[in-house]
Amino acid sequence: MENVEVEKSKAFAIIEMIEYVSNAVVIKTVLKKTTGNVSVASFDSGEFLTEKISPFDCFIQIIEGKAEIVIEDLSSILETGYSIIIPAHSRNTIKANVRFKMIVTIIKSGYE
Template identity: 35%
Template sequence: MNDIFKKGAILDMAQLVDYSEGGIISKQVLKSNAGNITLFSFDKGQGLSEHTAPFDAMVQVLDGEVEIKIGGSPFVLKKGETIIMPANISHALFATERFKMLLTMIRG
């Protein structure tokens, strides 16, 4: 695991991942049998195509703006907002502006 995610230290997640022009960056923060936490940055226009996951996933927007579709319903989230995507329901992400998020997935 990367030393950038040192345990027992105060972390400013939004500052720990840069933007990549035309790209997406992901950094795994924690991983265990119970689930994982991943830090992402998306340049404007980037996204994740529609998919499902067998467990709930929580998105915390750290910077910027994203449109998240859950079961076909669109939600626009901005910095400081959070949404929980339920297990086994299709979802997709599209960066309406460049954005950063912390994704927490918990296995049931």
């Protein structure tokens, strides 16, 4: 994962910030704070993130392609423009049946 924030006060096209890499998942940080972070990710077809459980809510927004998001064994197919919130403490995985790009926003505050 690349941890380089985007320059503030300068417009950018988030979809162009990340490229597809064959047989890989690529993640770049857009903004990182102690209260949460925003990242952009690209998944090549057939790639996935192994099942995990996060202690924080996670907002997923598909910006290109189509993703399969599995939360507690319930599968949702999200196409460009669609979003989902993965609740804190939920088992989840993200799969690319076809390649896609997404924005991931993790909110770390409010759990005190």
